[in-house]
Amino acid sequence: MEELFTDLEKLARVEKRVAMATLVGTRGTTPKREGAKMWVGEEGRILGSVTIGGCVDARVITEAEKALASSQPRLLQVDLGDEDAWEMGLSCAGSLDVLIEPFDLADPKLVDTYRAVRAAVDDGKTVAIVTPLKDSASRILVMEDGATSGVLDDDVRRVALELIRKRKSATVSIGNESVFFEVHGPSPTLIVFGAGHLSMPLVSLARGLGLKTIVVDGRPRFATRERFPEADKLLVGIPSEIAQTLSYNSSTFVVLTAHDYKYDLPVLKVVLRAGAAYVGLLGSKRRGKSIKDFLKEDGMDQSLLDRLHVPTGLDIGAESAAEIALSILAEAVAIKAGRRGASLREKE
Amino acid sequence: MAVLYSEKLLDHFRRPRNYGSLTDPDVSHESFNPLCGDRIRLELKLENNAVTQAGFVGDGCAISIAAASLLTEMISQKDLTFLKTITDEQLIDALESDIKPARLQCALLALEALRAAGP
Numbered sequence: 001m002e003e004l005f006t007d008l009e010k011l012a013r014v015e016k017r018v019a020m021a022t023l024v025g026t027r028g029t030t031p032k033r034e035g036a037k038m039w040v041g042e043e044g045r046i047l048g049s050v051t052i053g054g055c056v057d058a059r060v061i062t063e064a065e066k067a068l069a070s071s072q073p074r075l076l077q078v079d080l081g082d083e084d085a086w087e088m089g090l091s092c093a094g095s096l097d098v099l100i101e102p103f104d105l106a107d108p109k110l111v112d113t114y115r116a117v118r119a120a121v122d123d124g125k126t127v128a129i130v131t132p133l134k135d136s137a138s139r140i141l142v143m144e145d146g147a148t149s150g151v152l153d154d155d156v157r158r159v160a161l162e163l164i165r166k167r168k169s170a171t172v173s174i175g176n177e178s179v180f181f182e183v184h185g186p187s188p189t190l191i192v193f194g195a196g197h198l199s200m201p202l203v204s205l206a207r208g209l210g211l212k213t214i215v216v217d218g219r220p221r222f223a224t225r226e227r228f229p230e231a232d233k234l235l236v237g238i239p240s241e242i243a244q245t246l247s248y249n250s251s252t253f254v255v256l257t258a259h260d261y262k263y264d265l266p267v268l269k270v271v272l273r274a275g276a277a278y279v280g281l282l283g284s285k286r287r288g289k290s291i292k293d294f295l296k297e298d299g300m301d302q303s304l305l306d307r308l309h310v311p312t313g314l315d316i317g318a319e320s321a322a323e324i325a326l327s328i329l330a331e332a333v334a335i336k337a338g339r340r341g342a343s344l345r346e347k348e
Numbered sequence: 349m350a351v352l353y354s355e356k357l358l359d360h361f362r363r364p365r366n367y368g369s370l371t372d373p374d375v376s377h378e379s380f381n382p383l384c385g386d387r388i389r390l391e392l393k394l395e396n397n398a399v400t401q402a403g404f405v406g407d408g409c410a411i412s413i414a415a416a417s418l419l420t421e422m423i424s425q426k427d428l429t430f431l432k433t434i435t436d437e438q439l440i441d442a443l444e445s446d447i448k449p450a451r452l453q454c455a456l457l458a459l460e461a462l463r464a465a466g467p
Contacts, residue, residue, distance in 0.1 A: 218385040218407060238378075238387045240407050262386060262409045298362075 007047040015041035019064035023050040024180040025171045028094025035169030040064035073101040126185030128160040133178045188251040194258030195222035202325040240266035248274035253332040255280045272304045278332040280312030354444035360414035370403045377465035386412045390461040416458035
């Protein structure tokens with residue numbers, strides 16, 4: 001998301017016209033999901049990607065140049081046949097629909113739309129840009145409270161709100177029309193309770209993955225800017241009280257690294273009820289069972305306790321703090337994506 | 349843990365009395381142990397030089413939470429002059445447990461908050 005805004009603002013400074021290529025449909029196994037973007041400037045600049053590279057991106061660039069030359073949008077369909085897949089070094093054989101639209105950046109419409117999206121996202125809101133594929137010029141912005149930037153059919157609005165709730169971009173057939181819903185929301189956030197040694201590589205790695213990071217601890221000597229130069233927020237106070245002030249959604253990962261019941265118990269009482277995508281607790285299975293037993297005796301439902309990942313992380317043989325951080329984030333990403341985190345070569 | 353700590357201490361840890369923030373407290377102070385991370389905020393409502401309501405919030409070990417819970421019971425509805433007479437030993441004795449020297453700071457964290465608040 002952040003990358004999209006940055007790319008567009010960069011291009012707006014140096015290009016007069018750009019083609020915006022948006023991945024609007026995927027079938028089978030594809031390397032990127034709906035909403036991925038590539039920008040091709042009239043002066044030749046290229047930013048972003050709708051695949052992980054290779055000849056599909058090359059074809060998108062060629063089509064983007066044609067769209068700029070003709071000033072007409074086009075919908076590109078690309079089948080990733082086995083042969084093509086091998087050519088690209090991909091083990092996938094899906095197909096992609098890419099909407100390619102030329103824009104004159106002197107017309108502020110596109111940049112203004114994305115600035116409005118960014119303002120909403122910075123305000124913690126999730127929004128959808130609704131684009132009919134046959135008439136991509138008539139984009140309408142739908143906010144999570146249902147407000148729209150233009151007149152919208154009720155069915156389209158309902159689908160937009162559903163996809164906003166799921167935080168998922170998709171093309172949906174409504175009546176005789178295919179409509180693309182480009183959903184943008186706040187960046188995924190990692191909240192770490194405990195500012196110990198392990199949390200440092202955890203935060204660094206999370207930043208590298210594009211997550212916002214918040215570190216919480218009761219000890220000002222631990223939760224310092226020197227130890228966490230990349231953290232978006234360092235919050236010092238009573239951890240469970242701070243936990244109640246934070247917001248949690250399907251893009252929030254929570255990891256408790258204090259390995260101390262005095263933080264773990266009261267913080268878990270808050271975060272397990274809060275709707276985060278992932279809650280992981282550092283500790284052994286034995287410790288995890290004791291913590292869960294304690295919380296159960298305290299009246300917490302089994303369904304909430306089942307959401308707790310303890311020990312946190314995937315079994316990758318992690319030993320160092322950085323390796324443990326990698327295993328935790330790998331599990332969190334897999335859980336959010338509804339995957340098991342197994343080796344890809346084992347996948348059918 | 350059951351061997352080291354009294355039933356009373358464990359009960360106050362599991363079911364702390366007067367836990368929660370007060371609305372518009374007249375006095376509030378948060379104390380913390382900089383290394384182990386225990387944090388206790390003690391809050392008081394006062395009227396006519398007496399404590400009409402005492403409450404606390406915090407994340408801490410069993411000793412510090414139980415001690416805070418016991419302290420709020422000790423000072424509720426008491427005159428402010430009484431508060432100044434509470435000694436370390438009284439609070440430690442109230443825990444009815446063998447508190448080792450290394451854990452005295454935990455046991456006295458809430459009392460430290462009370463003294464710093466200075467009602």
